Amino acid sequence: MNPSISKLSGISGKKTRRIVGLMSGTSLDGLDIALCDVTGSGTDTSVDLVRFDTISYDRNTREALSEITSVEQAELEKVCIMNARLGELHAQMILDTLDKWSIKPLDVDCIASHGQTIFHAPKSKHGVNDLPNATLQIGDGDHIASKTGILTISDFRQKHTAVGGEGAPMAGLVDEILFRHAHENRILLNIGGIANLTLLPAGKGNHRPAMTTDTGPGNTLIDAAVRKYFARNYDKDGEIAQSGKVDRTLLNKLKEHPFFKRSIPKTTGPELFNLAWVLEILSANQIAIPEPEDLIATLTRLTAETIAEAIHNLEHDDDNIQVYVSGGGVHNKLLMKWLKEHLPGYWIQNFKKLGLDPDAKEAVLFAVLANETLAGEGFRLENHSKQLQKVNFGKISFPK
Ligand SMILES: Nc1ncnc2c1ncn2[C@@H]1O[C@H](COP(=O)(O)OP(=O)(O)OP(=O)(O)O)[C@@H](O)[C@H]1O
Ligand SMILES: CC(=O)N[C@H]1[C@@H]2OC[C@@H](O2)[C@@H](O)[C@@H]1O[C@H](C)C(=O)O
8 A cells, every 4th residue: 555545544543633724814914823633523523722823924925925816917927936835835834833832743644724815716706607616725735745744635625616615615614513502503703804604503413504604804905905004914903993984985885895785605805805996986986085094994894894784684593692703803903892883682702712712713624624534524515406415625645
């Protein structure tokens, strides 16, 4: 037997697997690294988050990524090189971080790598019904496996689109097995660059499946405006927005974006929600460009109101819903205040109440997806014909 296959089989047969989950999200802020001990599989999965860190990208990397991410035109040579370069960079970040934690690479069973989404084009984006839903993540898994010497599973979203999904959100699959509660109705809300949620009605083994969807912009527009007008990367704690006033005329026009009217589940990205779109709305409606802090306040309010409206529009007959918030947006105090004001009757809490660092949630998600590929039977997902089928995600890269 090929020794790599035999090693893979050994990892598959273990009771607990040590998996490094990686997420590099739409904010392009850095690489989230979650060292997880994952036990069992399927609905019997449990995760112990051993260590977590976010390693920031340096300015060069961030600029090189921005140049080819969510843009209609990019140089293919740059995309090609970045696919390999990001794989190598992520590998080095993992090695450095394991070293910092005094963990030997030999003691890690697997790396679960999301990569970097450089374009997200579901049918609703490209608009051609005969063409498939498509999405593209770079940061090649073979480079990560080869440089770290650790088995790597990567490129999780392609199978989702191959089966008929939009390639996202994948969170619901894992939320269902880790966080569905016997008696508590839950919404798990993640406010990253883009915001998404999972509705989890109470009841283990509940016949009502979890519903998961993007709601629209999270921090992506706020970050873009802060970078442009304040030469900072984000609005720390929502302080800039606090000092501004909401421009209601602009806000109402922004909320007319067709994405918000589409039925759920749906997905999106910075391809639709970017600063150029905001400037177009201003000019098309002859609205004066607001003062920078008023613009940040208006974009923060857009995120709060569109998330709240997505939650109000969810179809369910559950009451006493607890909303647990993860992702970087949970640190934006004004955003959280507005969210609470717009969601009376919901209990809004930090995700850490569920025992997990809110910044680590997405990296843990990919560790669990890889765990299922290694040792489980797959996740139930509706295929093209709306039939539920068991699906495994990700591509396996051996170190040698
Ligand atoms: N203290 C803070 N105050 C305000 N905003 C913050 C704070 N810390 C982080 N953020 C916001 O969170 C963002 C990063 O969030 P996160 O890492 O969850 O996003 P992501 O994973 O890149 O995106 P996605 O989930 O869409 O892929 C930052 O770009 C910033 O806008
Ligand atoms: C195509 C893509 O990378 N989508 C991301 C993005 O970031 C947040 C939101 O948009 C979500 O749909 C998804 O990530 C999370 C981890 C998911 O798949 O659940």
